[in-house]
Structure formats: structure tokens, C-alpha cells
Amino acid sequence: MSQELKDDLQHIRKMMEQSSRFISLNGLSGVVAGVVALAGAFVAYYILQKSSIDYFQDYSGATGVGVVTQLTLLAIVVLIAAVGLGILLTVNKTKKQGHKIWTSTTKKLLVALFVPLIFGGLFCLAAMYHGHFIIMAPLMLVFYGLALINAGRYTFSDIQNLGYCEAFLGVIAMFIPGYGLVFWALGFGVLHIVYGLLMYQKYR
Template sequence: MNDPKDDLQHIRQMMERSSRFISLNGLSGVAAGTIALIGAAIAYWLFQQHNIDYFSGNRYTYNYALEWKLILLAAVVLILAVGSGILFTIQKSKRNGLKIWTSTTRLLLSHLLTPLIAGGLFCMALFYHGLFGLIAPATLLFYGLALINAAKYTFSDIQYLGYCETFLGIIAAFIPGYGLVFWALGFGILHIIYGLLMYKKYK
């Protein structure tokens, strides 16, 4: 005869699987954070190539060529980070025999993408008006809000990363000119720490 406690635990696990996307892999956070740090290092190198001392405290007007190099770099970093996340997620799903595309996945993506798309359009407006110093804070802020918004459809731990990203974005908005530093902290260091903790907890 089955132990009622075991049956309840099994039912609880089934409900968890049906209501939450549990295929996220902590290693994807580590990979995304590493890619972000490499991207930040390349961005700093680009500043030097254009004779800009980023940490001098001076406010520079970036030329057209540098602006588009930074945009291209951000796009490449985004594609590589998202690609690595998808790869690790697929591997974990196959290993655990879980389906990736479910109603829960759709809910997760809709709640995640809504703030991200709004944030992306807002950053385009900032770029259009030449408010470059607020772009990095805005990306952190909207990314954090997106994680908080989507946390109820995956591991609840992700909301804490969202709070940290949002907090960093708000601080960065009050310290213009050091967005790259906060960007590296938020998308780089925090992602790596979070990824390692998640990998250890849910491996």
C-alpha cells in the first residue's frame, strides 16, 4: 500500500510541473553572465580605441561610428546570451524528459517579453534623443521588472535576481556616465552568481 505522504508529494510535483516552467538551467545564467562581461570588456576597449577614458569622469559626446559599434556589440551579446540559454534549457528538458513548449511556457514568455519589448522601445527613444547615459540603467530596470513579472511561472528564486537588477538600474540612473559598470555588475556578475546558486539548488 502506498504511503499517503508519498502520494501527496507526487501530486505536488505534478502540479509544480504543470504550473511552472522548471527547465531553466543555472548554467545558462553563468554563460549569459560570462558573455556579458566579455561584451563589457570589448565595449571598454572600443572606448579606448576612440580615445575616450571611460573612468575619467568627463562627459563625452560619442561619434556616430562608436554608437553603432556599441549597438552592434549589444546585439551580438544579446543573441549569444539568449542562444546559450535556449541551448542549456533544451538539454535540461531532454535530460528530464520534459516538454519545452507548453501553455506554461507561453505564459512565461508573454509575461517576460511584455516589459522587455516596452523597455527596448523606450531605449530606442533614449537613443533617438541622444540620452545615451540612461540606456544602460533602463535596460537593467526593465529587465529586472520582466524577471519579477515572469517569476510566478518558473522558479520563484528568479524574482530575487529581478529585484537586484531593478535596484541596480535605479541606482545607475542617478549616476550617469557609469552605465557600463552597472551593466557589467547586473548582466555579468549577478547572472553568474545567480546561475551558480540555481545550478547547485536545482541540478
């Protein structure tokens, strides 16, 4: 096979990959999300300590309306900050590569990602409504992991691997009451940073 034919085949393969997968994810967005999540975990622990709640011993005490409200608002702020910065970094990378950010593949990726997240969020709200606060962090990890596994079909396979790790951590956390915040920090913080750095080195 001539070198020219090999080059043509590689070009065709690259074009097909670009049309079927979203390949502009920025690894640094994972690092940023991880740092934001870790900061959020430390603030959450501070809120609990300030309310005289020892999360590791008396986790049932975190059911007070004031504490739950503060933690919920904190979670919303962390989510907005992580997602917002992640989108900004990804858009910048897409522009530098000369690709379109809004394509049919992007739509499929977002649907695959947000359907499990939306239903998972509703499930978490139902658990919160019934006072099952102890399983909130594990549930978030599990549904987030499933969302990544689902969305990984339309982007790098590394995302699916991250999803399996997140879901696995969530399941483990279910069996260790009182350490949900620790697993939350490991999943949304440490794992994001590790995978973000690996993806940045691999796909930059």
C-alpha cells in the first residue's frame, strides 16, 4: 500500500471520527472541576463543624433545615462554577482547533449526559424530601457515573472509564455511612483532577 493511500485512509478515518465523536473536550476542564469540587467539600465540612456536627460520628445531625439549605446552595454554586469553567475551556479549545462547537454529535452528547443527570437529580430530591440525607453523596456519584458512561459513547472512551470509577465509588460509599463527603471529594475532586491531567497529556 502506497504512502499516499495510507495518508488518504488516515484522513478519512479522522474525518469520520470527528463527525461521530465530540473530540474537543479540554482535559484542564476536568482539573478545574476537581479543584472546585475539593474546595466545595472543604466548605461543606466547615459548615458542618460550625453547626457542631461531627459528620463522621453524628451524620444524622445534618438534617437540620438550616444546614441542608446551606449545603444545597453550596452544591448549586459548585455545580455552576465547575460546569461554567468547563464549558469556557472546551469552547476555547474548539475554536483553536477550528471546529464547530454545536453539531449533531454535541446534541447527542448532551442528551446522553443530561438524561441520567436529570432523573438522578430528581431521585436525589425525593431522597432528600424523605430525609435520607446520608445517601445523597453516594447517589450523586452513582448517577453522575452512569451519565458519564452513557455520554462516553459520543466522546473519548476515557470518559466512560471515569464514569465507572465514579459509580463504583458511589456504591462503596453506600456501605460506609458517614463517609459520603469523603467519597464525594474523592470522586468529584481527586478523580476529576487525575483524569483531567491524563486527558490533557494524551489529547492536547
